[in-house]
Amino acid sequence: MKILFHLKFVLLLTVLFSFCSCREVNKENNGGEEPVAPEAGDVTIYITTNTRSQDFKKQATSFSSKSNMSPTTIKLDPAKRYQTMDGFGAAVTGSTCYNLMQMTTENRDKFLKETFSPTEGMGQSYIRIAIGCSDFSLSEYTCCDTPGIENFALTSEETEYVIPILKEILTINPDVKIMGSPWTSPRWMKVNNLTDLQPFNSWTSGQLNPAYYADYASYFVKWIQVFEQQGIKIYSVTPQNEPLNRGNSASLFMGWQEQLEFVKNHLVPQFKEASLSTKIYLFDHNFNYDNMADQNDYPVKIYDAGIDANVVAGAAYHNYGGNKSELLDIHEKHPERELVFTETSIGTWNDGRNLEVRLIDDMREVALGTVNNWCKGVIVWNLMLDSDRGPNREGGCQTCYGAVDIDRNSYTNITRNSHYYIIGHLSSVVKPGAVRIGTSGFSDAGFYFSAFENTDGTYAVVLLNSNSAAKLITLDDGTNHFSYEVPAKSVISYRWKK
Template structure:
């Protein structure tokens, strides 16, 4: 009798174990089996703050069980928001210098991991300077001496930027490129619009209205010169940080000036040249640098129908103010686009501390701007060296790159938060995707955004900012699956409809 009891107990325990294992397999809790799974219905990419998961790819299958989970997020493809253009980083002169210091083999490997849709993260939107930026190797524009015969691409572009762009486009021909000027040629600048005295400085100054037509011609020539190099420019902004007079390369441009320049020169000249490149206004902070007369900068430009007809939308940075400004601008002009074009990490915000920055940057920059109608997210320098350079006097001396490369060997790379946040978006959300509705489970520290790609696949990018693992079920009305999301992590999903 004792033996029978033992047999019954053993059978009962075995049954429980089998049931538990079956339930566990159905919910796809991370396990050794998941680690070796090479394919599945759902592709998952994970990163957590301690890098135990570091853009780690996993695969799971749809559940065959009836979904009873209270932690279910259900996608609603019928609820459509903005169409996505892409995600990426700035390819500055400094970034290109560092990339060109790498061996060809190492550079190709890094660029493939970063930009390839098939073999990498598939980053899809980059920003370059029209002329120099504060992360260029020198101060210059493409027209430093008056006279149209003196226009031309400069050595930084021909030796560094253009070769890198060509390598990127060879890896991913669909990458979109945005161009932004930090300053016009100095001979176009004046001290102010009253005195109109020449202003021979890369920093500050204003655009002399008598040179509006020349400056519009400059944009056209630059766009055409890049096209001759095989590089199509998808979009431009009129002036990087138009309210910032203090950058090493900069110019002040009020909304009134930008409106006049776009309406009288830039818009008509691009149209006359049959250039379809998008024009974005503003390209500066959410709080308009606390200048009361410059608040709602793009809205004031749009109020002139002639100027507005040439403008696709507005671009924003996050060095002041709150991302809620994007919602306000969208609500005022839902017909105009929004794109987020710059954010930095550095010594001032503990930029190499992934434990802090991954959570905050994912919440505020990546998902925060996308959930507030931004069509794209572009961070600042893709790559700086471990000495935060090359940098110039008057520019940022304390910035880090999305990745930092060892200055000692130009081989060892450390990935910082900005690489992860754009990588997690671009790995599953492709150009042309539509942000869609998602409702259901909510919790403190949980932020997510859902999409449908043009090939019909669904994508979800989710932030779990809590200190606890959370088993979350995703459902699309046809299929569902569950996964235990690690504490303090970012998880991206993509699956077929």
């Protein structure tokens, strides 16, 4: 009997040890998480770790039936309401469209659905395109290179690449918003400065000749109308990409006084006359105004001078200089005006393909950093570049990576970089029309987050854990609560029905 009992005891220990070992293996293969059925539960979750051990992994969890006593609780406060969100996305440049068109139809459709579909993918919802060329185009051009506004016409880059890709995107997600920004006016509209007013036949630098302000406003109207004739509605425009940057391969200097005159007395009246609903966002440049003292508070100076608030919705910003705190300063000076974030880049200079670094920094500074400072849209630079960082233009950025990079040898293999994940973590759970809401409670160092209420009655939270240790976080909306362990150095997005 003793021998039999001993054998049974050894067998029991063996079974227990095997069970525990299997659980540890499963836990390790899931990045430290217990395996969870991805579709089962009250809360949909997406997780990306900076090591890609979880690569935008879809998970789920359920509400807890127990009382919430957790000291690490983020409590939602829907009564405290901030900005209404327009969406999140990337720039669909000529280079992006060219690369997408090199893919097979099947592979391109798969990628675009993964990116833009609100039901089958990330649901990215706001994109930016160039009015004419950018430094990521196949050539330098505008839509009116022959003098005379009557010569306005689309070019082959629009008709063969940009418009076909936009139509494919809109078929997948008809609600995608599109912003247009020019890098330069037609060269025949340029002068060397506003004193000499000498012709300036260059793609780079120069200023807009006041004699052509009306023609250039007509250029915008014609561009919007011709896209709408193609079934592509233009939601918003900026008068000039980086108006304080004279050095881009295609560029135009436009100080705040010039922009005031052009927008107030020409662009706005022509938009109204053409019955366009397209919004105008001023500035579209860096937080630090390129250290030009007379250009500080660029959009504020225009607001203060008096400009139509129904057409000029607000201002757009980039982060190539200065600090995101400038957004809060501008909001406080004119809280009735909107803010959008329209460009940021990764490249060889900031370890752009190193997700271990970039996922954390870009989520903190770009995604959550701009949203928590009142931006209602977040758009990063090129959606897709090739493995040689192109196609690009001489004199423009030749060291930039895309949100994704595609191997130009086969146009099949795609590397997803930080910008793709940070936009996806927002767009997957925060839908257009959502309102950012307040939170209280948990606020440990290294954690950054934002909460939202969607129009369909769901809540969304996007959270960054930049620390080297995982932590069990509880979310509580006042009716339901749940807990989930947030992995070290990860981004996690949650969405659930009230």
